Amino acid sequence: MGKLMGFMEYERCLPPDRDPLERLHDWDEIHNELPLETQLEQAGRCMYCGVPFCHSGISIKGTPTGCPLGNLIPEWNDLLYRQEWDAAADRLLRTISFPEFTGRVCPALCEGACTCGIHQPMVTIRQNELTLIEHAFESGHMKPHIPPTRSGRRVAVIGSGPAGLACANWLNRYGHTVTVLERADRIGGLLMYGIPNMKLDKQIVDRRVNLMRAEGVEFVTGAHVGVNRSADELLKDYDAVVLCCGSTTPRNLNIPGREGPGVAFAVDYLTANTKHLLNPAQALPPEMNAKDKHVVIIGGGDTGTDCVGTALRQGCRSVHQLEIMPRPSEERTAQNPWPEYPRILKTDYAQEEAIAKYGDDPRQYLVNAREIERDETGAIRAVITDNVRWTKDANGRMTPVTVEGSARKWLADLVLIAMGFTGPEDTLVSAFGLPRDARTNVVADDYRTERKGVFVAGDMHSGQSLVVRAMNEGQQAATACDTYLKQLEK
Numbered sequence: 260m261g262k263l264m265g266f267m268e269y270e271r272c273l274p275p276d277r278d279p280l281e282r283l284h285d286w287d288e289i290h291n292e293l294p295l296e297t298q299l300e301q302a303g304r305c306m307y308c309g310v311p312f313c314h315s316g317i318s319i320k321g322t323p324t325g326c327p328l329g330n331l332i333p334e335w336n337d338l339l340y341r342q343e344w345d346a347a348a349d350r351l352l353r354t355i356s357f358p359e360f361t362g363r364v365c366p367a368l369c370e371g372a373c374t375c376g377i378h379q380p381m382v383t384i385r386q387n388e389l390t391l392i393e394h395a396f397e398s399g400h401m402k403p404h405i406p407p408t409r410s411g412r413r414v415a416v417i418g419s420g421p422a423g424l425a426c427a428n429w430l431n432r433y434g435h436t437v438t439v440l441e442r443a444d445r446i447g448g449l450l451m452y453g454i455p456n457m458k459l460d461k462q463i464v465d466r467r468v469n470l471m472r473a474e475g476v477e478f479v480t481g482a483h484v485g486v487n488r489s490a491d492e493l494l495k496d497y498d499a500v501v502l503c504c505g506s507t508t509p510r511n512l513n514i515p516g517r518e519g520p521g522v523a524f525a526v527d528y529l530t531a532n533t534k535h536l537l538n539p540a541q542a543l544p545p546e547m548n549a550k551d552k553h554v555v556i557i558g559g560g561d562t563g564t565d566c567v568g569t570a571l572r573q574g575c576r577s578v579h580q581l582e583i584m585p586r587p588s589e590e591r592t593a594q595n596p597w598p599e600y601p602r603i604l605k606t607d608y609a610q611e612e613a614i615a616k617y618g619d620d621p622r623q624y625l626v627n628a629r630e631i632e633r634d635e636t637g638a639i640r641a642v643i644t645d646n647v648r649w650t651k652d653a654n655g656r657m658t659p660v661t662v663e664g665s666a667r668k669w670l671a672d673l674v675l676i677a678m679g680f681t682g683p684e685d686t687l688v689s690a691f692g693l694p695r696d697a698r699t700n701v702v703a704d705d706y707r708t709e710r711k712g713v714f715v716a717g718d719m720h721s722g723q724s725l726v727v728r729a730m731n732e733g734q735q736a737a738t739a740c741d742t743y744l745k746q747l748e749k
Contacts, residue, residue, distance in 0.1 A: 262340055265303035271380035272297055276608065279615035283571055286456040286536055288363075289608050298390050301383045304375065305336035312372040312598045313384060316731075324600045325372040327731040330354045332369060332384055339391055348395040351388065356425040356730055357467055359396070360450060362389025363459050365727045372598035396466070403473035406434040412744045415440060415497040417484050417687065420448025421726045422717025423503035424471070425733030426740075430501075431476050433741045438497070440482035445537070449505060449726070452530040455565050457572075457608070461537060485690030498747065499712045499740050502701065503733060504687050506718035510678040512557060516631030520546060521639040525562045525677035532569050546673075549575040553670040555642045556580045556621075557628050558677030561607075566675045567621055568609035578613060578621050579669055583647060583659060586624040625649075627659060629666075631674055641668040683719035698722055706736040707743070714740050 262268070274293045276282075282289050293301070313332045315325030326332065331350065338347035351358055362385055373381035395401045412435045416427045419441040427437045445451050447464040472478060482488050493500050509524040511517070523546060531547035549570035556563045556570075559582025570578045587604040588595075595602050606620070613621040623644075630643040646665035652658045682699030691713055694702045700722055701708060701715045708715055716736035717729040 262303035265300065265340070266306050266375050266379065266382070269300040269304050271304065271383060272301060273383055273386055276611070279608075279612040282457070283612055283616065286572060288460050289457050293386075293390075298387070299340055299342065302336045302340040302387050304382045305333050305340070306375050306382075307333045307337060308374045310374075312374060313369040313382075315372060315598070319599050322600055322602075323368055323725075323728065324598050326369040327725075327728045328355045328734070330369070330388075335391065336382070336384070336387055339387060344391070344394055344398065345400050347391050348400055351391055356428045356734060357421070358388045358392040359463055359467065360421065360459065361727050361730070362386070362392060363463070364454055366600075366725065368600055368725075368727070371600040377597050401470065403470060404432075405474055406431065408434055409436060410434045410744065412436065412498040412747070413438070413496070414740060414744070415493050415500045416503060417482075417493075417500065418448055418503035418505060418717070419443075419446045419451075419468075419478065420453075420503065420505050420717065420729065421450060422505070422729040422733035422736075423448060423501075424450075424467070425730040426501050426503055426716055426737045427476050427733075428471060429734045429737030430740060431471070431474055433737070435741070435744060436475070436477075438477040438479060440484060440488065440493075441478065441480050442483035442486075444480055444534075446478050446480065449729075452533050453526055453562075455529060455569055456533065456536055457568060458565070461533070483686075485686040490687075490690040490692075494712060497712075498744055499714065500691075501714040501716060501736055501740055502687065502691070502708075502719060503715075503717045503729075503736075504683055504719050505729075506680040506682050506700075506723040507684050508681045508699075509676065510681050512628065512676050512678065514628060514630055516633050516639070519633060519637050519639075521672060522631065522674045522676065523547060525556070525558065525566050525675050528675050529562070529565060529569060532573070549573040549578075549673055551576055552672035554578040554673045554675065555628075555669050555671040556675045556677055557642075558582070558675075558679070559584065559622060559624075560677065560679065562679075563675075563677035564607045564609045566677055567613055570673075570675075571609065571612050571616065575673075577617065577670065579623060580610075580621045581626045581628060581642070581644060581669075582622060582624050583627050584624065585649065586622075627661070631671070632668070639671050639674060642671045642674060643668055680718070680723045682722070688719075706732075706739040712743070714743075 274291045316327045335347045335350040367385040369384045370381045416439045427439050430437045446468045535543040554570045554575045556566045589604050626644045627647045632641045646662040647659035649657050703715045706714045714736050716732040
């Protein structure tokens with residue numbers, strides 16, 4: 260072990276973010292870097308505990324904790340501290356396909372379960388991971404690794420988000436010939452169009468895709484299975500198909516005034532902005548531009564937060580983020596003990612930017628939108644809300660109850676719906692004739708669907724979740740698919 264008592268000698272330290280008001284003038288990633296010596300000290304804070312909960316990947320009371328991928332974190336932290344860079348990178352990459360993505364956008368379930376965090380600030384696992392993989396790319400360690408032999412089997416992976424890319428990466432490692440089919444104009448799925456550039460620079464996505472291409476993975480864009488590509492043809496042309504198309508049906512808001520101009524789903528808004536950023540010649544539709552507008556975002560999750568950051572950079576006049584749930588506690592409660600993931604108040608990058616610009620946190624808790632008010636021309640004027648309190652109904656379930664006399668109007672020219680997703684779209688599922696479960700996800704047993712040779716992974720299998728869990732599903736589905744292919748007659 261590198262530093263026996265490092266967790267007692269060194270304080271937790273993260274790279275400073277760029278100034279909030281300064282970074283609003285560009286779309287670059289918001290984080291700076293730590294000096295090398297300080298970053299190595301952070302790796303030295305790892306306790307190398309006998310039972311490292313950080314890579315447990317378990318679920319407690321329905322909430323995941325620890326790394327779903329089972330990354331052996333103490334091992335590569337130790338190697339990083341001792342500056343055995345290549346060995347550390349190799350150890351990390353044995354369990355995870357793309358640490359450069361998780362190192363940027365993962366909520367760090369591992370840190371929530373860090374043993375050091377019981378009495379002290381937890382280890383900066385996510386930042387250590389990012390430092391390690393970026394050094395691997397910069398040093399030239401990340402070279403194409405082409406399988407020495409090929410199995411002769413062909414697999415189509417449909418969808419190029421975190422699950423699809425991870426699945427393709429693992430299948431290629433196993434020696435199969437892999438083609439990734441993506442309906443959009445660029446590869447990356449959620450990583451490309453669902454997460455804004457200031458959190459995940461699109462050059463980082465392209466860098467990994469180019470590496471995978473050099474390793475033998477084929478990528479095809481504009482391939483919409485069930486529309487311009489037939490499911491039956493894919494099953495004829497390939498030995499197996501893996502569906503990794505995500506949970507992309509957005510949850511709608513059924514209130515008066517919802518229909519009409521000025522209302523958009525958050526994912527469509529973020530996609531339009533990224534497309535314009537990557538190709539400025541492709542004009543940003545006026546209804547997707549927050550410049551000089553009062554913006555109201557309905558939904559308090561990460562996607563809503565990304566809408567806040569995007570609206571600020573577009574030059575909005577004001578922005579508010581409405582959340583029906585209560586404001587989280589600032590510290591762990593007795594009902595949320597270690598090693599559960601800490602359900603505490605976090606001020607993310609976009610809220611910091613809004614506070615710096617306007618002086619107030621844009622988040623409003625215990626607020627329910629009941630109407631979008633429009634003028635005589637149909638243009639949005641305001642969002643009307645009520646405050647709510649949560650109580651148990653007759654069946655013992657918590658339900659929001661309107662607080663009488665709490666109605667309020669929020670000035671609005673643009674309303675963005677960021678209320679999550681309800682399940683996969685029907686086009687692909689119907690094309691393969693697959694059954695759904697009660698949550699509308701595709702039914703599967705060990706990632707195998709009812710249709711021979713068809714597998715499923717990611718959010719369309721398990722429901723809307725995190726990038727790191729989708730990545731794990733993609734890798735697990737690849738292993739299940741590999742087992743199936745090995746059992747086929749030559």
